[in-house]
Structures are given as structure tokens and as C-alpha cells.
Amino acid sequence: MNTSFAPQLRIPAIYMRGGTSKGVFLRVEDLPEVARTPGVQRDALLMRVIGSPDPYGKQTDGMGGATSSTSKVVLLSESESPQHDVDYLFGQVSIDSAFVDWSGNCGNLSSAVGPCAIEMGIVPAERIPANGEVEVRIWQANIGKTIVARVPVVDGQVQESGDFELDGVTFPAAEVGLSFMDPAAGEGSMFPTGNVVEELEVPQQVAASGRIRATLINAGIPTIFVDAAELGYRGTELQDDINADGEALVRLEMLRAHGALRMGLIHNLEEAATRQHTPKVAFVASPRAYTASSGKAIAVEDVDLLVRAMSMGKLHHAMMGTAAVAIGVAAAVPGTLVNLAAGGGDARTSVVFGHPSGTLRVGAGVDQVEGCWVATEATMSRSARILMEGKVRVPAEVLA
Structure with missing residues (x-):
């Protein structure tokens, strides 16, 4: 012994x-x-x-x-x-x-x-x-x-x-x-590049053109939003559709690393491997019907947009709360990819979005101060x- x-x-x-x-x-x-x-x-x-x-x-x-x-x-x-x-x-x-x-x-x-x-x-x-x-x-x-x-x-x-x-x-x-x-997360601007939509340079493995449109935002948690269609997705994907596809996981991680670099969160691409929690990557799409992972039917009229988000290298089974904050804030700012997926406009104080497990409502208040967008508050309900x-x-x- x-x-x-x-x-x-x-x-x-x-x-x-x-x-x-x-x-x-x-x-x-x-x-x-x-x-x-x-x-x-x-x-x-x-x-x-x-x-x-x-x-x-x-x-x-x-x-x-x-x-x-x-x-x-x-x-x-x-x-x-x-x-x-x-x-x-x-x-x-x-x-x-x-x-x-x-x-x-x-x-x-x-x-x-x-x-x-x-x-x-x-x-x-x-x-x-x-x-x-x-x-x-x-x-x-x-x-x-x-x-x-x-x-x-x-x-x-x-x-x-x-x-x-x-x-x-x-x-x-x-x-x-x-x-x-x-x-808005951190000390920098809510939109760290100064633009609500950015042309992000990425490997051709991510996008054949070597570029992809992205909304890079610091709100709730640093998040990289892209259009689902530019990745070849519909926005209705469930976990196995992404997580069982090794090539998809690699290309989404490449996207995350290049977005993190553009946001100034890392100094070189290699650092992304030791910063797994942030930033998040999410892809958005306009409403369409789908069946959630529980079997619940989500109708087109149930949601304002669809969002799928990656967490620690895998598609999240629902939605991270901090990413929901980012969704709400981005939806409230005219011209972001999130706002456009929800139909555009500048009067959105809340949105209902579809995720793999169902739907969630999130509210947000934004304002412009000296030409820069700022978030004043984001609200949602959870349970514990x-x-x-x-x-x-x-x-x-x-x-x-």
C-alpha cells in the first residue's frame, strides 16, 4: 500500500x-x-x-x-x-x-x-x-x-x-x-474595425474567393457573424450536421482564428488555439421552417432570423447567453449581417431567433455617440x- x-x-x-x-x-x-x-x-x-x-x-x-x-x-x-x-x-x-x-x-x-x-x-x-x-x-x-x-x-x-x-x-x-x-465587451469599440460589415480575408478552404463578409462585434462576447449561405449552409443545421463533419469544423476554426486576428484579440493565428472561449463564430440566415433537435416544429413565422453558433470548436446545442446578447445588439444596428437576416431596418428593440433547440427572444438598446455605435443594455430571460x-x-x- x-x-x-x-x-x-x-x-x-x-x-x-x-x-x-x-x-x-x-x-x-x-x-x-x-x-x-x-x-x-x-x-x-x-x-x-x-x-x-x-x-x-x-x-x-x-x-x-x-x-x-x-x-x-x-x-x-x-x-x-x-x-x-x-x-x-x-x-x-x-x-x-x-x-x-x-x-x-x-x-x-x-x-x-x-x-x-x-x-x-x-x-x-x-x-x-x-x-x-x-x-x-x-x-x-x-x-x-x-x-x-x-x-x-x-x-x-x-x-x-x-x-x-x-x-x-x-x-x-x-x-x-x-x-x-x-x-460591449472589453475596452475597445463595439465594432473593432469601425465597420458594421467587414470583408474578412480567409483561406480559400473557408471561402473560394479568399474573402467573406463578416460582422465583427464586441457585445456580450466577441462574436464573428457571417451569412450562412456564404458557407454553404441554410441556417437550419443541427449539431450532427456540423459536428460530424471534420472538414467543416476545421474551416470554421480557421474562420474564427482569422476573425480574432482582425478584431485584435490575438497577435498571430497560432494564439487562437489557446483562446478557445473567445471569439465565437455564428452564421445567420433569414427565417425558414425547420425541426428542432427535440422534434419541435419551428415555423417561418415563429422567428425573425436563424442563428447557429460555435462554442469550443463544436456547434452549440442551443445558444450561448453571451452570444444571444451579441445577436440582440447586432440586430438592432442597421446594416449588420444579423440585422439584414432579420429583415433590416433600424427600429428593432428585440428579436426572436431560431437555434438548434428552438427559439429565444433577446432585447437590446443601442445608440450612436459621436458617430460610433454603443450598446446600452441587453435583456433576456433564463432559468436556473x-x-x-x-x-x-x-x-x-x-x-x-
């Missing part, structure tokens, strides 16, 4: 679904001291919690679910800002590689932050009504933005059960309203639910 290995660490944690994602939520103060600040040891601990890196791609020896939607961690702490209740840091854990991507937010898990902060006792008790709704003010630390979550409360407890249905989630739950304030709470166990040698 080998007695040289220490007992496992036991770390308080909540395993939670938010929107169409789920992840492990932890309080910073509950982490081992060496992991309470950013760095190699924190990343090593969180990767081990999730079960990465896993060359088998299954995350069997951890809490991850072997998809981009389920390989996630969230760190919460009492906010240092008097204008906020909770500081929220999101980590997208690579499944088969040894890194955690901290470059962006997760809009889906944002819906779980308010309920989780209340459950953890981070939100002051005096702010929680006996019945009604509590507005949780969240500081999104990855991108330095404010999110306001409206969390329903019954008998002083977060209401989790309800009749709100979210396509991509099997069971109904209570509705959580989200407002993403000033959602605690799946398990207790302590996650991690081999102690991960911090050796």
Missing part, C-alpha cells in the same frame, strides 16, 4: 444549471489559500475539479460533462464595490488541453449567479424579501461589466420551480430575468436550478 498520497481536499461547492449550461460554483474564500488568487495553482485545482485535461474527451474523473456547455467553473465572492452584491468570475475549462480560458463571460451561467449568491449567503439577508423578487447586482469580473439578475423569492427562499420553458432545457423552472448593462450541493473532492497532490 502506498501511503505517500495525502487525503483528498474537500471544498464546499454547488453544482448548478444556469440556462442551457451547468457548472461547479465555488466561493473564493472556500478555496485552498494558494488557489484564492489567479495563477497556475488555481487553474490546476479547477481543472482537476472538472476532470481535465482528459485525452479521452469524457471528463469521467471529474464534474465536467465533456461538452463546452458543461465544462465550466464559477468563482463567487462578496463584491468589493458598494454598487454590487457579488463578484462573478467565469472559467471555461478546456476538455482535452491543460488550460482554463478566462477571456469572457458565460451568459447562461450568469442566470445562476444571483440564485447561487443568495444560497451562499453572499447577498445580505435584509435585501431578500419574504415574497417577491430580489434584484441581485453582479459584477462580471472577466469583462468588467454589470449584470442585474431579477430572482423570484417565495417564503424567503429562491424560487426554483416554475412554468417558464426554455428551449434547450427539458423541464420548466422559475424565470430569472437578466439585464446586461453596457454589454441547484442540482447538488455539498463538497467536491480533489486529490491534494494537484496543489503540490
Whole structure:
């Protein structure tokens, strides 16, 4: 018997679904001291919690679910800002590689932050009504933005059960309203090239002409929007149509890398491999009927446009919340590819878009300041639910 290995660490944690994602939520103060600040040891601990890196791609020896939607961690702490209740840091854990991507937010898990902060006792008790709704003010630390979550409360407890249905989630739950304030990501312009549509140079493997039209936007999360038809798609594709096509995945990743370079997010194409979470790639199309992955029929009149988005190298099964913000903002700006797919015009304050699992409505407010477009707010509804709470166990040698 080998007695040289220490007992496992036991770390308080909540395993939670938010929107169409789920992840492990932890309080910073509950982490081992060496992991309470950013760095190699924190990343090593969180990767081990999730079960990465896993060359088998299954995350069997951890809490991850072997998809981009389920390989996630969230760190919460009492906010240092008097204008906020909770500081929220999101980590997208690579499944088969040894890194955690901290470059962006997760809009889906944002819906779980308010309920989780209340459950953890981070939100002051005096702010929680006996019945009604509590507005949780969240500081999104990855991108330095404010999110306001409206969390329903019954008998002083977060209401989790309800009749709100979210396509991509099997069971109904209570509705959580989200407002993403000033959602343009990062410090630069919302349209980093200054144009709402850009001619992006790409390899001929992506587009035979070596060029493709793209809307490059920083809103919610940096996103590259292209016309589905220019990629040879209809906009009605489901996961297997893309994810089972190795050549398609390669060309879409090439597109992502070239878009990231044009947006100034990376300095050379090789850097894209170590920045998997951002930017996102999405392709858009005008409305047409299709059958969602659940078998639900989506009629032409049900949607304003169709959107399919890539996440961590694969087509997402529904839609990332942050990408939904980008869709809403881009749809509100005249002349973007998203706006044109939705029929054009400059009076759109909300759109309903079709994704592989169904539909989603997102609202956005935009304005022009000194000739530049800015986003003031984006809104949507999601749901969240605690799946398990207790302590996650991690081999102690991960911090050796």
C-alpha cells in the first residue's frame, strides 16, 4: 500500500444549471489559500475539479460533462464595490488541453449567479424579501461589466420551480430575468474595425474567393457573424450536421482564428488555439421552417432570423447567453449581417431567433455617440436550478 498520497481536499461547492449550461460554483474564500488568487495553482485545482485535461474527451474523473456547455467553473465572492452584491468570475475549462480560458463571460451561467449568491449567503439577508423578487447586482469580473439578475423569492427562499420553458432545457423552472448593462465587451469599440460589415480575408478552404463578409462585434462576447449561405449552409443545421463533419469544423476554426486576428484579440493565428472561449463564430440566415433537435416544429413565422453558433470548436446545442446578447445588439444596428437576416431596418428593440433547440427572444438598446455605435443594455430571460450541493473532492497532490 502506498501511503505517500495525502487525503483528498474537500471544498464546499454547488453544482448548478444556469440556462442551457451547468457548472461547479465555488466561493473564493472556500478555496485552498494558494488557489484564492489567479495563477497556475488555481487553474490546476479547477481543472482537476472538472476532470481535465482528459485525452479521452469524457471528463469521467471529474464534474465536467465533456461538452463546452458543461465544462465550466464559477468563482463567487462578496463584491468589493458598494454598487454590487457579488463578484462573478467565469472559467471555461478546456476538455482535452491543460488550460482554463478566462477571456469572457458565460451568459447562461450568469442566470445562476444571483440564485447561487443568495444560497451562499453572499447577498445580505435584509435585501431578500419574504415574497417577491430580489434584484441581485453582479459584477462580471472577466469583462468588467454589470449584470442585474431579477430572482423570484417565495417564503424567503429562491424560487426554483416554475412554468417558464426554455428551449434547450427539458423541464420548466422559475424565470430569472437578466439585464446586461453596457454589454460591449472589453475596452475597445463595439465594432473593432469601425465597420458594421467587414470583408474578412480567409483561406480559400473557408471561402473560394479568399474573402467573406463578416460582422465583427464586441457585445456580450466577441462574436464573428457571417451569412450562412456564404458557407454553404441554410441556417437550419443541427449539431450532427456540423459536428460530424471534420472538414467543416476545421474551416470554421480557421474562420474564427482569422476573425480574432482582425478584431485584435490575438497577435498571430497560432494564439487562437489557446483562446478557445473567445471569439465565437455564428452564421445567420433569414427565417425558414425547420425541426428542432427535440422534434419541435419551428415555423417561418415563429422567428425573425436563424442563428447557429460555435462554442469550443463544436456547434452549440442551443445558444450561448453571451452570444444571444451579441445577436440582440447586432440586430438592432442597421446594416449588420444579423440585422439584414432579420429583415433590416433600424427600429428593432428585440428579436426572436431560431437555434438548434428552438427559439429565444433577446432585447437590446443601442445608440450612436459621436458617430460610433454603443450598446446600452441587453435583456433576456433564463432559468436556473441547484442540482447538488455539498463538497467536491480533489486529490491534494494537484496543489503540490
